[in-house]
Amino acid sequence: MNNKVWYPYSQMQLNESRYKVVHAEKEYITLDNGKQLIDGVSSWWAAIHGYNHPELNxxxxxxxxxxxxxxxxxxxxxxxxxxxxxxxxxxxxxxxxxxxxxxxxxxxxxxxxxxxxxxxxxxxxxxxxxxxxxxxxxxxxxxxxxxxxxxxxxxxxxxxxxxxxxxxxxxxxxxxxxxxxxxxxxxxxxxxxxxxxxxxxxxxxxxxxxxxxxxxxxxxxxxxxxxxxxxxxxxxxxxxxxxxxxxxxxxxxxxxxxxxxxxxxxxxxxxxxxxxxxxxxxxxxxxxxxxxxxxxxxxxxxxxxxxxxxxxxxxxxxxxxxxREDYLNKIKHIETHFKVAFSDYQHKDIHQIRICGCMLVIEVVDEDCVNGFKDYAVEKGLWLRPFGKYIYATPPYIISKEGLEFIISGLLEWFEKKQL
Structure with missing residues (x-):
């Protein structure tokens, strides 16, 4: 193993897949292969304005x-x-x-x-x-x-x-x-x-x-x-x-x-x-x-x-x-989108869905239900990183309606495929 960076919460010997970022703008992360991902977790909840915000810069x-x-x-x-x-x-x-x-x-x-x-x-x-x-x-x-x-x-x-x-x-x-x-x-x-x-x-x-x-x-x-x-x-x-x-x-x-x-x-x-x-x-x-x-x-x-x-x-x-940008109102709209999509959603692999503000978590019945999800999400064009029995979304508050709907459709598609 030749890792100079010791990564968090990782068993380094397993050589988990890691995606190299070369640029980020608004809610988008660009990888070194040119692929763009919508960041659904705000870099561990922190990047509320997305990336490369001109006023913050x-x-x-x-x-x-x-x-x-x-x-x-x-x-x-x-x-x-x-x-x-x-x-x-x-x-x-x-x-x-x-x-x-x-x-x-x-x-x-x-x-x-x-x-x-x-x-x-x-x-x-x-x-x-x-x-x-x-x-x-x-x-x-x-x-x-x-x-x-x-x-x-x-x-x-x-x-x-x-x-x-x-x-x-x-x-x-x-x-x-x-x-x-x-x-x-x-x-x-x-x-x-x-x-x-x-x-x-x-x-x-x-x-x-x-x-x-x-x-x-x-x-x-x-x-x-x-x-x-x-x-x-x-x-x-x-x-x-x-x-x-x-x-x-x-x-x-x-x-x-x-x-x-x-x-x-x-x-x-x-x-x-x-x-x-x-x-x-x-x-x-x-x-x-x-x-x-x-x-x-x-x-x-x-x-x-x-x-x-x-x-x-x-x-x-x-x-x-x-x-100035009335983010609390933006958050309310994000919460509404999550609730419309998931409040009544049921699936055999889902134990419970919880929504609060700009946070959605899908708790599955068993950790095996999320095996392969991270790579699926990247292939889809999403950055969502589950842990344990939880798939969660905490997107930047500036996310567009289209970006939010893309996160929602990606989550639904994952469970619909598992239904087959």
Whole structure:
């Protein structure tokens, strides 16, 4: 084997097929053989404007001509200050402080460290564990793995991970029954009641779980869970790395439940797929616990590339485009197209179809049902990359009606062929 690049989530000895990209424009990826693919997954949910966007290119170039990077240790700069101000303006009210980092996983680590030190600074050092949802995925760094419940990503490390507590989402999806809601809340309540003296926070992917299986659940659960966390002195942490910036149909998924988390984590679409960057926001209550006369109380964390000016310039321009072009309305139309095509669709190989905002997932009954799908999709002219029992589509918000219909027809054709 002569691989110089060690690829993610790959058994390198299997020499999986990989397609070399030479150009990308709007929703299209061009391969080295000249074939064009419609990107149905936005490069892991990040490229919400598609590719090669002229305004984002210009923002990047203009900032690069001034300075590409400045450390935030002892220095500051306008792009970071302006971007932080914008994030405070658009996120749920009360999140007034922004800590930048360079990836979603690191932003999760930052949020968890904040929660632990928050309680430590208040004299409650025993509060250092977390509650998370079953099937949660929060990233691949160590503390992020500890609050995750997706064993496929963690099997090699389970023997050294200091796991916390796990609780179920309500059954029944977005509009669950009262009984389903109460059952899930009782489970969470029993954990908080028994262990609140050692729990620092409850971390969730609001409304929609990502790599753990694209499960969708009730906003009312989040509303009530936030109240319970307040009652039991537990911080509520919302990981919106995947859901933030419109993916569920709201700008932030927390808005479905009208809640402000104590800590909010953003990534992926934050910088439109141009530069890896992330942000961890906190309320005044959390932030104020780090203020004092000594550095012992300060938050001693500082990624080299935090607040990178290129990333901040692109992030600012990205949201400007998002708002100006009314992306939430575009997302609503995408969701409607998905629902018209799939809400009543049934197939012997399909267990369940779930749709939320600009996300469609087809959960099949067995992993064998997706064997060969990736190569089929490429031959068809699509980039859709299933994993496990899930075929999912999270296209760029700028996708044309024709491009969206092409994704839908490609998915339907796959299952129709298997029907024969």
């Amino acid at each position: 210009e923002a990047l170039s203009e900032q690069a001509n001034k300075f590409a990077h400045i450390m935030l240790g002892g220095l500051t700069h306008k792009p970071a200050e302006d971007f932080a101000e914008k994030l405070v303006q658009i996120t749920p009210k009360g999140l007034n402080h922004v800590f930048f980092s360079d990836s979603g996983s690191v932003a999760v680590e930052v949020g968890l460290k904040m929660a632990i030190q928050y309680w430590s600074n208040k004299g409650e050092k025993a509060k250092c564990k977390f509650v998370s949802l079953k099937k949660a995925y929060h990233g691949d760094t160590f503390k992020a793995m500890e609050v995750g419940d997706d064993s496929d990503y963690q099997n090699s490390y389970n023997h050294i991970l200091n796991k916390g507590f796990y609780t179920s989402i309500p059954k029944g999806g977005f509009n669950c029954s009262k009984d389903e809601l109460m059952e899930a809340l009782r489970e969470l309540g029993s954990i908080l009641k028994a262990h609140s003296d050692e729990i620092a926070g409850f971390i969730v992917e609001p409304i929609m779980q990502g790599a753990g299986g694209f499960q969708i659940y009730s906003p009312e659960y989040l509303t009530e869970a936030k109240k319970m966390c307040s009652d039991f002195n537990v911080l509520f942490i919302a990981d919106e790395v995947a859901t933030g910036f419109g993916r569920t149909g709201k700008l932030f998924a927390c808005e479905h439940a009208s809640i402000t988390p104590d800590i909010l984590i953003l990534g992926k679409a934050l910088t439109a797929g141009y530069i890896g960057h992330a942000a961890t926001l906190s309320t005044d209550i959390v932030y104020d616990a780090f203020l004092g006369s000594t550095y012992e109380e300060a938050f001693m964390h500082g990624p080299t590339f935090m607040g990178n000016p290129l990333a901040c310039a692109v992030g600012l321009k990205s949201y400007e485009i998002f708002e």
